[in-house]
Amino acid sequence: MKLLVTGGAGYVGSTVAARLVAAGHTVVVLDDLSTGHADAVPAGSELVVASLRKGAADVLADGSFDAVLHFAAKSVTGESVARPGYYWDQNLGESLALFDAMRRAGVGRIVFSSTAATYGNPENTPIRETDPTRPVSPYGATKLAIDTALSSYAELHGFGAVSLRYFNVAGAHEGLGERHEPETHLIANVLAVALGHKSEVSLFGTDYPTPDGTCVRDYIHVSDLAEAHLLALNACEPGRHRVYNLGSGSGHSVAEVIEVCRKVTGHPIPVRTCPRRDGDPSVLVASSEKIFRELGWTAERDLLTMVSDAWAFARSLPHPDQT
Missing domain, CATH: 3.40.50.720 (NAD(P)-binding Rossmann-like Domain)
Structure with missing residues (x-):
């Protein structure tokens, strides 16, 4: 076509x-x-x-x-x-x-x-x-x-x-990845700390009604x-x-995402705890049951794969000071 x-x-x-x-x-x-x-x-x-x-x-x-x-x-x-x-x-x-x-x-x-x-x-x-x-x-x-x-x-x-x-x-596909300006996505911002582009990650709220107190989102x-x-x-x-x-049907918490990024990068990734942001729901997760039933689609790659692929792409980019 x-x-x-x-x-x-x-x-x-x-x-x-x-x-x-x-x-x-x-x-x-x-x-x-x-x-x-x-x-x-x-x-x-x-x-x-x-x-x-x-x-x-x-x-x-x-x-x-x-x-x-x-x-x-x-x-x-x-x-x-x-x-x-x-x-x-x-x-x-x-x-x-x-x-x-x-x-x-x-x-x-x-x-x-x-x-x-x-x-x-x-x-x-x-x-x-x-x-x-x-x-x-x-x-x-x-x-x-x-x-x-x-x-x-x-x-x-x-x-x-x-x-x-x-x-x-999240993630990257055959050399194609996130290059947003400004960058608003969590994984890319966490990896920017591991790369030395930022000093710490801001964590907005740790008292949500979730297993670890941080917001849960779909990836x-x-x-x-x-x-x-x-x-x-x-x-x-x-x-x-x-x-x-x-969607994944379950999602991952912000704290969980940060921990997986630490595992993949080997970097401690410092975190600064901040108050909740107005309007942030505790959990945002989408069901993909309908598209699985009608078209056979399901999400196959897990969070570790997303972070690993995103990390490989992020390391391939020049440092901001070199652009």
Whole structure:
């Protein structure tokens, strides 16, 4: 198939693009490189540098594409609170421009990188697709709005769409890993201490109602996530919008993640205990029972593998002072 991967120069998008190329597909990456990296775009694919508003219609106009995998988004929760209008414009506005370009070009299949942040503070653990969606940040709200738009496009324009909702992605895939600026993900920040880029890890809250008092979160290896996107691509059905959670079903505490990082790196990784952050739920874990039942996907790689792969990638990067 010929596939358009939006945001394919980012962490998850580039990994999925690499898997698609390896599977024999023709891949075009559309990315404005505002947060992505041109050198992350896999060999064998084509890079078009443009926003969705400016580039999607031109790229899709020849009618040769079979489907779109949509990763392009702004995704820092704190920034979305500070700049909600920007997030609505960039996430929902750009996505609607993409969907309209797809409709005009006759491309009706799309896999969307959504988020379990659409659920907000959950009523149940693990979270299921039937649970209420009440996002607590503009970031989560924009992603939920895109999901809603896809349902409309499926009903009214015959799109075959799949949204994948997940929390924390970790690990690395064949030289592709996390290079966010700023970095907000726990594992990458903990490993930055082991590398000497930071002096300590901030631990926000040790009095949660969890086994060790620290928050529990869901983690998925980026390679497992890529496999889910390939399965979802084949599951796109005209006139239907499917939503799947991707999760471990159990999760890991912040303290547990830090301890695994110590084991992998051999570094003591000092910790500074801080008060709880407002709005941090005790446990955020998603169930992947539905996607296992319908598509056969399950997370195969454990936390030790995620940290080990992320550590190998982090050590391959130049020190910040050398860039």
